[in-house]
Structures are given as C-alpha cells and as structure tokens.
Amino acid sequence: SQQGEEDPQALSIQEGENATMNCSYKTSINNLQWYRQNSGRGLVHLILIRSNEREKHSGRLRVTLDTSKKSSSLLITASRAADTASYFCATVKTGGGADGLTFGKGTHLIIQP
Amino acid sequence: DAGITQSPRYKITETGRQVTLMCHQTWSHSYMFWYRQDLGHGLRLIYYSAAADITDKGEVPDGYVVSRSKTENFPLTLESATRSQTSVYFCASGDPPRGGYTFGSGTRLTVV
Numbered sequence: 001s002q003q004g005e006e007d008p009q010a011l012s013i014q015e016g017e018n019a020t021m022n023c024s025y026k027t028s029i030n031n032l033q034w035y036r037q038n039s040g041r042g043l044v045h046l047i048l049i050r051s052n053e054r055e056k057h058s059g060r061l062r063v064t065l066d067t068s069k070k071s072s073s074l075l076i077t078a079s080r081a082a083d084t085a086s087y088f089c090a091t092v093k094t095g096g097g098a099d100g101l102t103f104g105k106g107t108h109l110i111i112q113p
Numbered sequence: 114d115a116g117i118t119q120s121p122r123y124k125i126t127e128t129g130r131q132v133t134l135m136c137h138q139t140w141s142h143s144y145m146f147w148y149r150q151d152l153g154h155g156l157r158l159i160y161y162s163a164a165a166d167i168t169d170k171g172e173v174p175d176g177y178v179v180s181r182s183k184t185e186n187f188p189l190t191l192e193s194a195t196r197s198q199t200s201v202y203f204c205a206s207g208d209p210p211r212g213g214y215t216f217g218s219g220t221r222l223t224v225v
Binding site: 092 | 146148155158205214
C-alpha cells in the first residue's frame with residue numbers, strides 16, 4: 001500500500017512562479033525523500049530530510065517536514081520549463097529502511113513557458 | 114543514471130514465457146531493489162536484497178523470482194509472464210538510511 005499521498009495530483013504554473021507540492025504519510029519515518037521523474041525516464045533523487053530535521057534547502061528546492069502532522073512539502077522557486085516532471089515523495093520507515101522506500105503516487109508538474 | 118544499468122530497455126513477450134530483466138550497479142551499494150510502476154498505483158516494491166545471497170519479498174512479489182549471486186547484479190525473472198505484469202520496471206540501489214537511492218532508466222515490459 002502507498003505510504004505517501006501527494007497533493008495536488010497535477011499542477012500547472014507559469015515559468016518563474018514558485019511551485020509547492022505536499023506529501024502526507026502514515027507511519028513513523030526515519031527520513032523522507034523527494035524524487036523527480038521526467039517522462040520516460042528513471043527517478044532522480046532530489047533531497048532527503050531526516051525525521052529530526054524541519055527544513056532543508058538545496059539550490060532552488062526547499063523541503064519542510066512536520067512529523068507531528070506526518071506531512072512534508074517541496075517548494076521549487078523560480079520555476080523553469082526544465083522543471084516539468086513528476087515529483088514523488090518517498091519514506092523510509094523507522095528502523096532504517098532496509099525494506100526500501102514507500103512512494104506516493106506523485107504530483108505531475110507542468111511549467112508553462 | 115550513470116552507475117546503474119538496466120537491460121533491456123524495452124521488451125515484448127508472450128503470455129506464459131519466461132523473461133529476465135537485468136540490473137547492474139557499479140556503486141558498490143549493499144542494497145538493491147526492484148519496483149514496478151503502473152498508472153494508478155505508483156511505484157510498488159517487488160523484491161529487495163540487502164547483500165549477495167540475501168533477498169526478501171516486497172509488496173508485490175507473486176510471479177517474480179530474484180537472485181543475487183554477485184553484489185553488483187540483481188536480475189528479476191518472470192517465470193511465466195502474465196498480462197498483469199505489463200509494466201515499467203525500475204531497479205534501484207542504495208545504502209539506507211544514509212542517503213537517497215539511485216534508479217536505473219527502467220525496462221518497459223509488455224506481455225501480449
């Protein structure tokens with residue numbers, strides 16, 4: 001069963017605007033990760049945030065984590081056409097994640113030029 | 114996707130045939146995983162392996178077999194392919210919980 005649920009399922013914005021995607025999950029986690037998938041390609045790891053962290057930045061990406069609400073958000077600032085892709089959150093359960101990541105169904109982001 | 118290679122990229126097979134999807138990683142990651150991606154279901158874990166000769170079932174293992182005789186290879190075999198196994202299959206490797214996983218480019222499998 002899916003651990004994470006992304007919201008919205010689809011998002012279309014103009015180039016230069018900020019894009020925010022949300023993720024909710026069900027169980028206690030060790031860390032939460034965000035991945036990008038371009039059409040027809042594999043997933044690319046973007047950022048990892050640990051359960052004891054609240055916010056993390058990487059370039060134009062900002063991730064927040066609220067373990068009390070079991071939710072995370074991914075903000076992409078100053079979006080570009082190349083950011084068009086599907087974005088997935090994935091969780092690693094408490095205990096280390098030896099049994100892999102559990103993915104949400106993703107948010108499909110379209111950046112209009 | 115440098116460092117993890119899947120083959121073939123595309124495969125069409127008939128119902129009942131055996132087919133093997135290959136995965137090779139050069140990262141020396143301990144863990145390797147097989148996922149399938151389907152519309153409406155997202156990515157689901159089929160099997161995973163913590164080390165050579167150690168494998169475990171994931172969420173949807175029925176109809177699949179894996180082996181890991183060498184750390185760098187993790188083939189996935191469909192012993193008797195069914196139409197419900199038409200999907201995109203992704204191999205991944207990593208060293209949880211230290212960091213993210215690296216994914217291959219995927220194999221698009223069609224069972225007719």
